[in-house]
Amino acid sequence: MKKRLFTPGPTPLPEEVIRAMMQPMVHHRWPACAHLLQQVQQGLQYVLQTHNEIMILTCSGTGAMEASVANLHRPGDRVLVAQCGKFGKRWALICQAYGLQVTPIDIPWGEALDPQLVAQRLEADPNIKAVYITLCETSTGVANDLRALCEIVRSHPALLVVDAVSGLCSEELFTDRWQVDVFVSATQKGLMCPPGISFVSLNEPAWERVSSSTLPKFYWDFQQMRKYSEENQTPYTPAITTLYGLKAALNLIHQEGLENVIRRHARLARMARAAVTALNLELFAQRPANALTAVRVPSKMDGIELLHILGDRLGTVVAGGQSQLKGKIFRLAHLGYVDELDVISAIAILEEGLRILGHKFTAGAGLQAAQHLGLEQREDDS
Amino acid sequence: MKKRLFTPGPTPLPEEVIRAMMQPMVHHRWPACAHLLQQVQQGLQYVLQTHNEIMILTCSGTGAMEASVANLHRPGDRVLVAQCGKFGKRWALICQAYGLQVTPIDIPWGEALDPQLVAQRLEADPNIKAVYITLCETSTGVANDLRALCEIVRSHPALLVVDAVSGLCSEELFTDRWQVDVFVSATQKGLMCPPGISFVSLNEPAWERVSSSTLPKFYWDFQQMRKYSEENQTPYTPAITTLYGLKAALNLIHQEGLENVIRRHARLARMARAAVTALNLELFAQRPANALTAVRVPSKMDGIELLHILGDRLGTVVAGGQSQLKGKIFRLAHLGYVDELDVISAIAILEEGLRILGHKFTAGAGLQAAQHLGLEQREDDS
Numbered sequence: 001m002k003k004r005l006f007t008p009g010p011t012p013l014p015e016e017v018i019r020a021m022m023q024p025m026v027h028h029r030w031p032a033c034a035h036l037l038q039q040v041q042q043g044l045q046y047v048l049q050t051h052n053e054i055m056i057l058t059c060s061g062t063g064a065m066e067a068s069v070a071n072l073h074r075p076g077d078r079v080l081v082a083q084c085g086k087f088g089k090r091w092a093l094i095c096q097a098y099g100l101q102v103t104p105i106d107i108p109w110g111e112a113l114d115p116q117l118v119a120q121r122l123e124a125d126p127n128i129k130a131v132y133i134t135l136c137e138t139s140t141g142v143a144n145d146l147r148a149l150c151e152i153v154r155s156h157p158a159l160l161v162v163d164a165v166s167g168l169c170s171e172e173l174f175t176d177r178w179q180v181d182v183f184v185s186a187t188q189k190g191l192m193c194p195p196g197i198s199f200v201s202l203n204e205p206a207w208e209r210v211s212s213s214t215l216p217k218f219y220w221d222f223q224q225m226r227k228y229s230e231e232n233q234t235p236y237t238p239a240i241t242t243l244y245g246l247k248a249a250l251n252l253i254h255q256e257g258l259e260n261v262i263r264r265h266a267r268l269a270r271m272a273r274a275a276v277t278a279l280n281l282e283l284f285a286q287r288p289a290n291a292l293t294a295v296r297v298p299s300k301m302d303g304i305e306l307l308h309i310l311g312d313r314l315g316t317v318v319a320g321g322q323s324q325l326k327g328k329i330f331r332l333a334h335l336g337y338v339d340e341l342d343v344i345s346a347i348a349i350l351e352e353g354l355r356i357l358g359h360k361f362t363a364g365a366g367l368q369a370a371q372h373l374g375l376e377q378r379e380d381d382s
Numbered sequence: 383m384k385k386r387l388f389t390p391g392p393t394p395l396p397e398e399v400i401r402a403m404m405q406p407m408v409h410h411r412w413p414a415c416a417h418l419l420q421q422v423q424q425g426l427q428y429v430l431q432t433h434n435e436i437m438i439l440t441c442s443g444t445g446a447m448e449a450s451v452a453n454l455h456r457p458g459d460r461v462l463v464a465q466c467g468k469f470g471k472r473w474a475l476i477c478q479a480y481g482l483q484v485t486p487i488d489i490p491w492g493e494a495l496d497p498q499l500v501a502q503r504l505e506a507d508p509n510i511k512a513v514y515i516t517l518c519e520t521s522t523g524v525a526n527d528l529r530a531l532c533e534i535v536r537s538h539p540a541l542l543v544v545d546a547v548s549g550l551c552s553e554e555l556f557t558d559r560w561q562v563d564v565f566v567s568a569t570q571k572g573l574m575c576p577p578g579i580s581f582v583s584l585n586e587p588a589w590e591r592v593s594s595s596t597l598p599k600f601y602w603d604f605q606q607m608r609k610y611s612e613e614n615q616t617p618y619t620p621a622i623t624t625l626y627g628l629k630a631a632l633n634l635i636h637q638e639g640l641e642n643v644i645r646r647h648a649r650l651a652r653m654a655r656a657a658v659t660a661l662n663l664e665l666f667a668q669r670p671a672n673a674l675t676a677v678r679v680p681s682k683m684d685g686i687e688l689l690h691i692l693g694d695r696l697g698t699v700v701a702g703g704q705s706q707l708k709g710k711i712f713r714l715a716h717l718g719y720v721d722e723l724d725v726i727s728a729i730a731i732l733e734e735g736l737r738i739l740g741h742k743f744t745a746g747a748g749l750q751a752a753q754h755l756g757l758e759q760r761e762d763d764s
Contacts, residue, residue, distance in 0.1 A: 063445075194622055216452075239578030241403065
């Protein structure tokens with residue numbers, strides 16, 4: 001049975017990325033590796049729309065989140081953390097692990113952060129050192145309004161730190177134009193690569209903060225990374241094979257054009273939303289992301305059983321709900337190396353899974369809705 | 383020009399490992415990934431000769447070193463650090479970054495740690511919480527006498543924490559039999575894989591220490607890792623592609639047999655030492671490791687030029703000296719996916735490089751010495 005992966009990370013790998021990783025090994029202090037790191041650096045700057053130097057880390061996205069916290073603060077710093085879901089909550093857990101004073105903004109899961117709430121909290125407390133937010137909250141399928149948040153935080157001395165792990169390449173983001181201080185992302189989502197590399201973009205105000213940070217760190221030390229980065233190196237051996245894959249993926253994105261990549265994700269998301277609605281299912285996210293579509297499991301259906309039917313029996317892996325949403329939603333990702341026909345395949349399988357579980361809907365209604373919005377709009381967009 | 387890599391990490395990749403990494407992506411919460419992690423766990427336990435559960439981290443070896451420190455201590459803990467070279471010194475830098483009180487044992491670079499020195503320091507200070515050592519000090523080519531060190535630390539409440547990043551698979555080590563408390567290693571050395579995964583083995587006394595540690599950590603949190611490990615998972619997305627490679631490499635080691643793998647490394651090291659001596663060069667390490675051979679650059683020769691002639695002009699990359707040894711030694715590694723004929727190739731290229739630089743030696747003397755010790759002894763060993 002052909003297997004298909006529709007999870008919000010890791011995402012499917014293009015042939016070009018797999019082939020690029022078949023390189024013989026090179027030494028990390030030799031020019032071939034420096035050249036590779038330089039090309040990856042430039043490709044990431046394009047995707048993040050920034051001139052900032054980007055720190056390239058060998059770890060998962062969570063490692064880069066922790067690295068950001070460890071480099072930006074002194075013990076006891078006050079920070080504002082928007083908790084729209086599991087990944088917003090992760091910012092708070094990391095900040096707490098490092099002894100920061102966290103003011104949480106708790107948002108009901110499925111809703112987006114109201115930028116005005118951030119404005120109020122910042123106004124109430126001029127000592128807040130940073131605002132931690134999530135661009136695409138993968139656990140709920142919500143995308144936050146980054147542009148509006150940037151405008152609010154810009155007029156306050158706090159830094160804006162953005163988890164763009166699953167939002168990169170699927171949501172609009174302009175690091176320099178919108179003045180995002182710190183961006184964190186990783187390879188295994190919109191960048192169509194295996195997990196193992198993550199990265200952080202910091203602007204000058206963020207670097208100033210780094211120079212006065214006193215939290216303990218060694219592997220995460222951005223100042224060390226920046227020093228080595230002058231010679232296109234990393235302080236410790238990077239995941240060279242993954243970097244070869246990343247270079248190939250960045251080339252693919254450059255060829256398609258970043259705007260087109262984001263437009264494609266928006267189109268795939270519209271297809272998925274129209275399809276599930278046509279199948280008498282309810283969307284979970286109030287401000288849905290382009291990377292994935294979160295769908296409520298009907299009250300009489302067993303959400304875990306649905307995942308197993310789709311995955312084990314029909315070969316198509318979608319993600320379930322996390323934490324308190326386990327069994328209550330499923331999450332169909334359309335992120336990375338995914339096109340209109342992939343979404344149509346996913347909808348076909350979803351219809352089959354729903355049919356097996358006795359859900360009431362008009363057969364083909366999802367496919368029809370998706371097809372209309374997908375292939376026709378692709379022609380219009382191009 | 384065919385390129386050959388003789389560096390002490392990253393090391394060359396076997397075809398089997400490269401091919402294994404060409405798998406389509408799987409989701410990290412799906413049974414296929416759990417099965418993969420379970421197989422890697424078992425393979426690592428064999429290589430480390432332990433029943434300990436092994437924590438699998440997505441990071442370079444240095445990350446696993448930091449994770450060990452962050453999990454084993456409280457602020458202000460007193461620790462003993464043996465500094466035989468750059469990597470011993472790295473233990474001290476990490477411990478200092480976390481506010482520990484470091485008692486260093488400074489060994490002249492090129493010499494091994496005298497186990498009696500450790501005995502004296504432990505006797506003098508019963509409050510020492512851990513002894514940090516390096517099995518194979520990659521910067522000097524020295525292997526420390528782990529067995530003797532284990533016997534000494536065993537009778538003291540301090541934990542023994544061993545950096546086996548480059549020593550794994552090349553030096554004898556028996557985690558359980560010798561009662562090593564904490565072992566740290568990584569994929570890109572003796573394990574013949576790309577960099578990106580590292581791992582830590584902890585015994586029960588070490589786990590007890592973990593439960594009382596108060597240093598800040600999140601991504602490095604061993605207790606979280608252990609919890610997820612019960613279901614053969616990791617808390618955060620692991621470097622799945624590298625894990626596929628690691629599984630294949632562990633299979634290769636199992637097929638050859640760990641004892642044979644270590645015996646091969648010992649044989650290759652004897653070949654290299656005999657060859658460089660026959661070429662009128664001087665060995666640098668007083669207790670030489672099996673993983674690499676460190677060689678003094680003759681006083682009239684430019685050590686950096688030698689590296690460039692070998693690497694750029696002749697296609698064979700060997701490592702130079704690090705820190706104060708830059709230009710003063712070169713390091714020929716015979717680690718991982720390397721056999722007798724590879725060492726012979728390296729010696730042939732070395733002879734050519736030395737000839738170009740006008741070094742005095744009998745042409746073919748290195749090859750002759752290596753051949754004698756290599757292929758004949760391989761027959762004897764088998």
